[in-house]
Amino acid sequence: MSISYDDVGNDLRRIVITGQLDMPGTESIASTLAELTAAPKKGVVVDLSALRFLASIGISALITSAKVVQQRGGKMVLVVNPGSSVAMSLDATGVDQLIPIFKSSAEAGKAAVA
Amino acid sequence: MVSEPSVRPRFDELTIDANGAEIRRASEWVCAACHRREVPLALADRLVLCLNEVLANVVTHGGPTARAAPIRVLLEVGREEDCGNASLTVSDTGRAFDPTSAAHEPLPRTLDEASPGGRGMLIIRRCSDWVRYRNEGGQNHLTFGARWTVQPAATTQFPRSPDRRVANLPHPHEQRQGTRRGEAFQWITLFRDADPRELEEALADCEVMLLGAGAPLLRAGEANRSVFILLSGRLVAQLGEDTNADTVIVIAPGECIGELSAIDGKPISALVHAVTDVRVLRLDREVFWNRLMLLRGVAANMMATLTERMRRSNQTALALQRERLEFHHLKKELEVARQLQASMLPLQRPLFPGRSDIEVCGFMEPASRVGGDLFDAFFVDSRTLFVCIGDVSGHGIAAALFMVRVIGLLRALAMDTTQPDEILQTLNDRLCIGNDANLFVTLFCGFLDVQDGRFVYSNGGHCVPMVCSDRGARRLPLPKGMLVGAASGRRYSSLECELAVGEILFCYSDGLTEAQDPAGMQLSEEGCIEWLCRGDASELPALLDSLFERVVQHTGSKLMSDDCTMLAVRRLVPGS
Numbered sequence: 001m002s003i004s005y006d007d008v009g010n011d012l013r014r015i016v017i018t019g020q021l022d023m024p025g026t027e028s029i030a031s032t033l034a035e036l037t038a039a040p041k042k043g044v045v046v047d048l049s050a051l052r053f054l055a056s057i058g059i060s061a062l063i064t065s066a067k068v069v070q071q072r073g074g075k076m077v078l079v080v081n082p083g084s085s086v087a088m089s090l091d092a093t094g095v096d097q098l099i100p101i102f103k104s105s106a107e108a109g110k111a112a113v114a
Numbered sequence: 115m116v117s118e119p120s121v122r123p124r125f126d127e128l129t130i131d132a133n134g135a136e137i138r139r140a141s142e143w144v145c146a147a148c149h150r151r152e153v154p155l156a157l158a159d160r161l162v163l164c165l166n167e168v169l170a171n172v173v174t175h176g177g178p179t180a181r182a183a184p185i186r187v188l189l190e191v192g193r194e195e196d197c198g199n200a201s202l203t204v205s206d207t208g209r210a211f212d213p214t215s216a217a218h219e220p221l222p223r224t225l226d227e228a229s230p231g232g233r234g235m236l237i238i239r240r241c242s243d244w245v246r247y248r249n250e251g252g253q254n255h256l257t258f259g260a261r262w263t264v265q266p267a268a269t270t271q272f273p274r275s276p277d278r279r280v281a282n283l284p285h286p287h288e289q290r291q292g293t294r295r296g297e298a299f300q301w302i303t304l305f306r307d308a309d310p311r312e313l314e315e316a317l318a319d320c321e322v323m324l325l326g327a328g329a330p331l332l333r334a335g336e337a338n339r340s341v342f343i344l345l346s347g348r349l350v351a352q353l354g355e356d357t358n359a360d361t362v363i364v365i366a367p368g369e370c371i372g373e374l375s376a377i378d379g380k381p382i383s384a385l386v387h388a389v390t391d392v393r394v395l396r397l398d399r400e401v402f403w404n405r406l407m408l409l410r411g412v413a414a415n416m417m418a419t420l421t422e423r424m425r426r427s428n429q430t431a432l433a434l435q436r437e438r439l440e441f442h443h444l445k446k447e448l449e450v451a452r453q454l455q456a457s458m459l460p461l462q463r464p465l466f467p468g469r470s471d472i473e474v475c476g477f478m479e480p481a482s483r484v485g486g487d488l489f490d491a492f493f494v495d496s497r498t499l500f501v502c503i504g505d506v507s508g509h510g511i512a513a514a515l516f517m518v519r520v521i522g523l524l525r526a527l528a529m530d531t532t533q534p535d536e537i538l539q540t541l542n543d544r545l546c547i548g549n550d551a552n553l554f555v556t557l558f559c560g561f562l563d564v565q566d567g568r569f570v571y572s573n574g575g576h577c578v579p580m581v582c583s584d585r586g587a588r589r590l591p592l593p594k595g596m597l598v599g600a601a602s603g604r605r606y607s608s609l610e611c612e613l614a615v616g617e618i619l620f621c622y623s624d625g626l627t628e629a630q631d632p633a634g635m636q637l638s639e640e641g642c643i644e645w646l647c648r649g650d651a652s653e654l655p656a657l658l659d660s661l662f663e664r665v666v667q668h669t670g671s672k673l674m675s676d677d678c679t680m681l682a683v684r685r686l687v688p689g690s
Binding site: 088 | 134135137138141159160162163166167170173221222223224225226228229230231232233234236237240241507546552554575596597600601602603604
């Protein structure tokens with residue numbers, strides 16, 4: 001389980017989460033994710049392409065962050081590998097309708113600050 | 115060395131304790147067992163995802179009895195000639211709970227509408243092909259599973275022509291799946307007791323239809339001469355005109371469709387359409403009555419299915435009725451909650467009529483009936499006034515309860531210390547405990563010495579207060595501070611300024627400055643400043659009322675889209 005980030009210029013923050021967002025995994029990173037997404041950046045990319053597993057508790061943490069970002073006028077997007085188990089979780093819960101999802105980090109970055 | 119037995123036991127079984135780490139152990143165990151039993155990887159992924167949700171449910175909502183005994187997980191893998199199925203049964207001693215009875219809520223369309231939690235059941239429902247629940251021997255037993263098809267075997271058991279409808283299919287490769295070479299139907303509940311050879315003969319003339327996602331199978335009002343059995347994919351039956359979740363029934367593989375109209379000859383009562391690509395076995399009414407019903411067990415299974423369906427629809431009707439009653443009751447409770455909430459805020463105007471050295475006035479216009487904004491002002495000693503204003507994320511009852519918690523904690527904390535940063539720090543840590551709804555609050559607070567005008571303040575993500583006088587307005591410089599309740603262990607800092615006699619400290623929530631006119635233009639800070647400086651001479655209640663009128667004029671409506679809250683403080687010359 002790991003969560004890391006880097007800031008690209010003033011407007012964009014990239015957060016990379018690896019491992020599994022199941023119950024123990026989400027509990028270990030939830031507060032860091034909330035902190036990282038609370039920074040006053042215009043765009044936030046959360047890269048899940050190296051995440052192996054996403055349960056509803058992890059989805060709940062992502063939605064909370066996306067709402068925080070949106071409430072301060074920013075935009076949060078996700079990077080997900082199509083066809084992965086993570087993509088399946090997002091699709092089954094309709095989250096792909098709520099938070100924009102991209103295949104590549106580059107596309108996601110562009111959309112987040114657009 | 116002992117070689118692996120050629121016949122494996124039917125079940126794999128694991129017992130775990132009810133906690134998060136054990137859920138992960140169970141997931142890894144299922145992965146390994148599925149691999150050993152050659153369950154396709156994608157399908158194993160789906161099962162593990164569902165298992166996680168089911169176990170998380172037990173751990174979170176099962177109560178103390180769930181933790182009293184281990185949870186049992188049972189994996190069962192079955193195989194027919196050209197298809198396989200894998201199912202998991204989770205048995206626990208937690209509070210009796212039937213997740214399959216949960217209401218189908220419509221999915222939110224925007225992030226604003228979406229609540230963070232509550233997606234577990236959706237995952238279970240969408241990622242498994244069937245879910246069944248029973249409560250037996252004081253235990254919950256939830257079984258869910260999925261099936262897959264193996265590439266057709268070389269033998270041809272049904273040398274019939276391919277389905278006539280395949281011409282409509284978008285992809286020619288699907289045509290192959292339209293034939294029924296080597297397909298066994300014994301897994302279908304209706305046929306489970308029938309003799310395989312007799313079943314094969316009876317079904318010899320029946321076709322397998324393919325429908326693409328979105329295509330209708332039956333339309334309400336049409337005459338129907340067939341009974342259909344869903345083989346794979348998912349169908350829904352829609353009873354009413356609207357696509358409301360209450361009137362939509364999901365049909366799982368193995369279930370029958372159209373048997374009622376085939377029994378009584380009346381037209382179809384529901385629109386049935388495919389939500390994924392589906393394969394459906396079509397049985398002609400004559401074949402159904404004259405051949406299939408004569409097979410062993412089919413009639414009894416049919417009756418059992420119909421009875422079960424009747425029971426299910428009775429339950430749905432009762433649940434719906436109960437929900438309506440509860441809804442009326444809740445509406446009343448909400449009204450009481452709103453009154454209680456309003457009574458917690460100091461809405462008297464002006465606030466301290468007995469004091470000649472200070473004038474304080476609040477204002478609040480909630481957007482929904484139960485709002486999330488708050489403000490407070492009270493003296494902690496004869497010369498120190500505590501003021502605060504905040505905005506809880508979200509609306510509705512959860513936000514209101516959170517707000518009440520914030521107000522209560524603030525009142526207690528402000529009595530202990532006059533350091534506003536310390537208050538926010540402690541408040542933040544306290545709110546983070548047990549914050550299951552993931553709510554947070556933006557909060558500005560400070561202590562004003564009404565005699566010398568020294569104002570010490572701290573901020574947690576709230577919008578900038580202003581200081582106004584006849585000489586103009588300035589924004590208060592803000593110390594850095596994150597919104598409160600989102601992450602524990604945050605530090606806050608405080609700043610200090612002087613509020614001169616006659617100056618107004620004006621705090622507000624973003625519902626004021628972000629109020630939009632029909633064209634989407636916000637009222638903005640500048641718009642407010644202009645108004646405040648102009649009305650500087652008037653008394654505070656009149657000033658706030660006139661500013662709100664300005665908002666109404668700007669938006670063109672008395673109904674606010676967000677809570678609009680203001681708090682104004684002005685130092686006076688005693689005796690003047």
